[in-house]
Amino acid sequence: MMERFDAIIIGTGQAAPPLAARLSAEGQRVAVIERKLVGGTCVNAGCTPTKALVASARVAEVARRAGAYGVRTAPPEIDMPAVTARLQAIAARSRTGVEAWLDGMAGVTLIRGHARLDGPRQVTVGARRLAAPRIFLNVGARPVVPDLPGRDTVRVLTSTDMLALDRVPGHLLIVGGSYIGLEFAQAFRRLGAEVTVIERGAELLGREDPEVSAAIREILAAEGIAIRTGAECISLGPAPGGVRVRLDCPADAAQEITGSDLLLAVGRVANTDDLGLETVGLTPDARGIIAVNERLETGVPGLWALGDCNGRGAFTHTSWNDHEILVANLLDGADRKVSDRIPGYGLFIDPPLGRVGLTEAAARAAGHDILTASRPMSRVGRAVEQGETMGLMKVVVEAGSGRILGAAILGPGGDEAVHALIAAMTGGLDARSLQWAVPVHPTVAELIPTLMGSLAPV
Numbered sequence: 001m002m003e004r005f006d007a008i009i010i011g012t013g014q015a016a017p018p019l020a021a022r023l024s025a026e027g028q029r030v031a032v033i034e035r036k037l038v039g040g041t042c043v044n045a046g047c048t049p050t051k052a053l054v055a056s057a058r059v060a061e062v063a064r065r066a067g068a069y070g071v072r073t074a075p076p077e078i079d080m081p082a083v084t085a086r087l088q089a090i091a092a093r094s095r096t097g098v099e100a101w102l103d104g105m106a107g108v109t110l111i112r113g114h115a116r117l118d119g120p121r122q123v124t125v126g127a128r129r130l131a132a133p134r135i136f137l138n139v140g141a142r143p144v145v146p147d148l149p150g151r152d153t154v155r156v157l158t159s160t161d162m163l164a165l166d167r168v169p170g171h172l173l174i175v176g177g178s179y180i181g182l183e184f185a186q187a188f189r190r191l192g193a194e195v196t197v198i199e200r201g202a203e204l205l206g207r208e209d210p211e212v213s214a215a216i217r218e219i220l221a222a223e224g225i226a227i228r229t230g231a232e233c234i235s236l237g238p239a240p241g242g243v244r245v246r247l248d249c250p251a252d253a254a255q256e257i258t259g260s261d262l263l264l265a266v267g268r269v270a271n272t273d274d275l276g277l278e279t280v281g282l283t284p285d286a287r288g289i290i291a292v293n294e295r296l297e298t299g300v301p302g303l304w305a306l307g308d309c310n311g312r313g314a315f316t317h318t319s320w321n322d323h324e325i326l327v328a329n330l331l332d333g334a335d336r337k338v339s340d341r342i343p344g345y346g347l348f349i350d351p352p353l354g355r356v357g358l359t360e361a362a363a364r365a366a367g368h369d370i371l372t373a374s375r376p377m378s379r380v381g382r383a384v385e386q387g388e389t390m391g392l393m394k395v396v397v398e399a400g401s402g403r404i405l406g407a408a409i410l411g412p413g414g415d416e417a418v419h420a421l422i423a424a425m426t427g428g429l430d431a432r433s434l435q436w437a438v439p440v441h442p443t444v445a446e447l448i449p450t451l452m453g454s455l456a457p458v
């Protein structure tokens, strides 16, 4: 028997619950299908548990450094099962919150199981057959485990595995020096592990401006994290008590690093390989990404893709914003586009990096005539008072118009302070208007007007 709905949503990532809520409020009958944990990656294996882990690690670090602030404490002892239990409890609370939210939506049916498209406007979940004129894909992504030489000879951990560890690794080797690799690197170093990050690119976080990447490297190195960049030719193998990573080719000249555990943090692939896309004539790219247009429509009428699986952002807030774009266009008569979004994100090491818009290199590549300004955290009063002076803030502005193109704030509260610039860019304020703001002292954001006053060509 075919079960008929007004809409079907596959996956309960960050876009699905609010989309279901709005469709429900419109009186629609909606099927929401989840094969694993309601709430998806962010809630269960991403943002929520990792930031809880980062919080435990920060407490350990503060305790360790207490003496520098005139506070005497005993050296901290890490109870890793308690750290993990805490992050899992926070994730579980978040998950049950999303479940309760979905349960309370009139006309919404949550179906547990693996969904597959079965031609346009039809879906199967086990033996059940569902149909709807509108189908929304919010299936997210999972860690890539590439076929590195020797991979099958060692135990490889993914970001999800790291969040279930009940012990601190003796020496954690992390392949991949981007968001996931660096957040785990610092957290586990602070919890007592020796940590080595191995990155193929010439720099950590290769998409950032070089001075930002360099400052991040300095912050991590100062905590005793070993960093090896330019490791182009990695192979894996067992070693007594753990794993070895061979870094270079040719093998006879290779440098080897041995450790107790290995985390692969080399990107994610969208969950689209087993979604029945072939039944609607769609072929995802090598990373599993389904192509969409500015309105998140796939090439198939009545089929949209939201969140990580559409390749237009790989963050919780971009997935949530995808639902806002859809709701505005489908239900509110608007014409909102993905390209209207000003991209922002954070890297939640400590101190954190807050980013918005273009880097200097990207602004140049896009042909802008630019002005820039930057200031080290060592010259920001609040950072000095807190004894956290590593990092910098930097802004990129279009010469002539004064349009703010992008910014990076790496320092205490950088993930929050950057929102002053996100708000200014969203509201279309230019650099000159911000120069006359009267910010609160002593904050990191109070330096934004000063930065705007010191813009210069580069």
Ligand SMILES: Cc1cc2nc3c(=O)[nH]c(=O)nc-3n(C[C@H](O)[C@H](O)[C@H](O)COP(=O)(O)OP(=O)(O)OC[C@H]3O[C@@H](n4cnc5c(N)ncnc54)[C@H](O)[C@@H]3O)c2cc1C
Residues within 6 Å of the ligand: 010, 011, 012, 013, 014, 015, 016, 033, 034, 035, 036, 037, 038, 039, 040, 041, 042, 043, 045, 046, 047, 048, 050, 113, 114, 115, 116, 138, 139, 140, 141, 159, 180, 271, 274, 275, 306, 307, 308, 309, 314, 315, 316, 317, 319, 348
């Ligand atoms: C370790 C880690 C840390 C992160 N930290 C941050 C952060 O600090 N800030 C940030 O903005 N982002 C962060 N992210 C990224 C963020 O988690 C994702 O961008 C976000 O969850 C959006 O995902 P989504 O909405 O596309 O889907 P997801 O959250 O991935 O959810 C997709 C859901 O679909 C289900 N599903 C898949 N296929 C099917 C199917 N065929 N049938 C039924 N169900 C299916 C899956 O089980 C899953 O529950 C982090 C990610 C990781 C891995």
Ligand SMILES: NC(=O)c1ccc[n+]([C@@H]2O[C@H](COP(=O)([O-])OP(=O)(O)OC[C@H]3O[C@@H](n4cnc5c(N)ncnc54)[C@H](O)[C@@H]3O)[C@@H](O)[C@H]2O)c1
Residues within 6 Å of the ligand: 146, 175, 176, 177, 178, 179, 180, 181, 183, 198, 199, 200, 201, 205, 206, 231, 234, 265, 266, 267, 268, 313, 314, 315, 345, 346, 347, 348
């Ligand atoms: N703070 C946040 O918002 C946050 C935190 C964690 C994850 N995320 C999301 O998760 C996604 C995945 O993060 P990620 O860090 O796994 O991936 P990523 O794609 O950002 O980075 C992967 C890194 O691994 C390196 N790499 C790839 N293959 C390699 C190899 N064979 N040897 C050595 N290095 C190699 C790449 O050069 C790159 O630096 C991100 O796109 C991000 O959106 C976000």
